[in-house]
Amino acid sequence: MNKAIITVVGQDTVGIIARVCTYLSKHHVNVLDISQTIIDGFFNMMMIVDYSESDKDFSAMVGNLEDLGDDIGVRIRCQREEIFTKMHRV
Template structure:
C-alpha cells in the first residue's frame, strides 16, 4: 500500500472538506483516516490516504490539491508518507 499525508490549513469556510474529498474520489484515492479541527475560526485537517490505485502520479495530485487550496483560500500539502515521516522526525 502506498500512503500519502494530506494537510489542509486556513481560515474556516463552507465546503473545504467537500472540495478535497470530491477531488480525491475523482482521482481514485482512498481516505484511510481523517481528522479535522477548527480553532478560533481556523481550519486544520490531516488525512492519510492510500494512493495505490490512484489514476494520477502523486506529484500531479499534490500540485492539483495545492491549486484547489489556492482557489478556496487554504494551504493544501500532499506528501508521500515516508517523506512526511522523515521531515517530522524528532
C-alpha cells in the same frame, strides 16, 4: 500500499472537506484516516490516504491539490508518508 499525508490549513469556510474529498474520490484516492479541528476560526485537517489506485501520478496530484487550495483559500500540502515521517521525527 502507497500512503500520503495531506494537510489543509486556513480560514474556515463551508465546503473545504467536501471539495478535498470530492477531488480524492474522483481520482480513486482512498481516505484511510482523517482528523480536523477548527480553532478560533482557523481550519486544520490532516488526512492519511492511499493513492495506489489513483489515475493521477503523485506529482500531478500534489500540484492539483495545491491549485485546489488556492481556489478555496487554504493551503493544501501532500507528501509521501515516508517523507513526512522523516521530516517530523523527534
